[in-house]
Amino acid sequence: MNVSPPVLEPPFDITRCSHIRLTVRDLVAARDFYIEVAGLVVSDEDGDTVFLRGIEEICHHSLVLRRAHEPASCDCVGMRVRTDGDLDKAKRHFDATGRLAEWVERPFQGRTLLVKGRAGIPLELCATTPTKPRMLLNHQQQKGGRALRMDHYQVIIPEVGPAVAEFMELGFRISKLALRQETGQILTAMTYRKSNPHDLVLATGAGPRLHHFTYVVHDLQNMFRACDIAGALGFGRDVERGPGRHGPPNGIFVYFRDPDGHRLEFILPPMQMIDLDEQPMGLDASQSNVLVPWGPAPPKRWSSEATPFTGIDLGDAADLERWHSSVEDKWK
Numbered sequence: 001m002n003v004s005p006p007v008l009e010p011p012f013d014i015t016r017c018s019h020i021r022l023t024v025r026d027l028v029a030a031r032d033f034y035i036e037v038a039g040l041v042v043s044d045e046d047g048d049t050v051f052l053r054g055i056e057e058i059c060h061h062s063l064v065l066r067r068a069h070e071p072a073s074c075d076c077v078g079m080r081v082r083t084d085g086d087l088d089k090a091k092r093h094f095d096a097t098g099r100l101a102e103w104v105e106r107p108f109q110g111r112t113l114l115v116k117g118r119a120g121i122p123l124e125l126c127a128t129t130p131t132k133p134r135m136l137l138n139h140q141q142q143k144g145g146r147a148l149r150m151d152h153y154q155v156i157i158p159e160v161g162p163a164v165a166e167f168m169e170l171g172f173r174i175s176k177l178a179l180r181q182e183t184g185q186i187l188t189a190m191t192y193r194k195s196n197p198h199d200l201v202l203a204t205g206a207g208p209r210l211h212h213f214t215y216v217v218h219d220l221q222n223m224f225r226a227c228d229i230a231g232a233l234g235f236g237r238d239v240e241r242g243p244g245r246h247g248p249p250n251g252i253f254v255y256f257r258d259p260d261g262h263r264l265e266f267i268l269p270p271m272q273m274i275d276l277d278e279q280p281m282g283l284d285a286s287q288s289n290v291l292v293p294w295g296p297a298p299p300k301r302w303s304s305e306a307t308p309f310t311g312i313d314l315g316d317a318a319d320l321e322r323w324h325s326s327v328e329d330k331w332k
Helices: 027-038 085-096 160-169 220-230 317-323
Strands: 014-024 043-044 047-052 063-067 075-083 100-102 112-115 122-126 148-155 175-182 185-192 202-204 208-216 239-245 251-258 265-266 281-284
Touching: 014 027, 014 148, 027 043, 027 047, 027 063, 027 100, 027 220, 075 085, 075 208, 085 100, 085 122, 100 122, 160 175, 160 185, 160 202, 220 239, 220 251
Parallel strands: 014 063, 075 122, 148 202, 175 281, 208 265
Antiparallel strands: 014 075, 043 047, 047 063, 100 112, 112 122, 148 208, 175 185, 185 202, 239 251, 251 265
16 A cells, blocks of 8 residues: 655644534524434524534534535534634635635634635635533533534545545645555545544545535433434434444444435544554455444435535436445445
8 A cells, every 4th residue: 555654734624523504494404403303502593504513522513504505415524723824825826726615604603714726626724713601511501412523524526536635735644544455546545633543534436415414412321312313303214324443443323314415424432543653544444343343234326315515416327326336435
């Protein structure tokens, strides 16, 4: 496995995945799902937008739901940078490399830079948001699965290798690769900036599309509580996959579909990636017993359904077939 060494002094400092912006057709139904099933907390809302956060989060929002009449989509995924000065460094970097980067206005965020990289993923960067009280100890107000914090999101793109190289230039490190052994092609890559195995997961398929986004829950009791409440509220058939265990990084998971079809994952707190000498783990993508040691096989729609990015064309039918046939759908 030939992987470039990590860039320890990137052109600007991304610290973590931070938020995601989704469009929904029925804002009331989506709001109810994320409060009652997931257990997120409303930070602010109006007639067209709801801003939510996990009970451990103090940043204003990690999930934004925007009412739209068009089919549900993802406006963008978001990441935090360390300081406001890093935003200016990011703008200079993307201008110099020919990537589209423009300043945008976002409610409840400081200056925000919207970027479209080589893979076409709309990514917005910000350094600050207003803060809200941490709700972790307000037990009487907690609902659903008591989601703690956003952990990562997975994006499907036609070619993972070049996108991984681009994100590594920005300081991302690789925790795990799933490879097609006969060719060495990277089918899936877990990349990270914070101290656990994933902030952005890239997987092969028609795209760019959002496959899922993930919140950490405290324990199995909260995970099953979310499933039970989903069943009680009529969302039981939308518990799409799990429980099961990802191999490395050893995470228990369950996946839900919200009323608009967006895919939400719950995981238990993942293992830590702390030291600079941590090396990427390369795995044969055909080894499903290693990638997912136990748990039910994914449903067929797992490999065919994902959230499009707003206003971005999908890949062609050949790209979609590659995702359908990929052994990767057995594990992530």
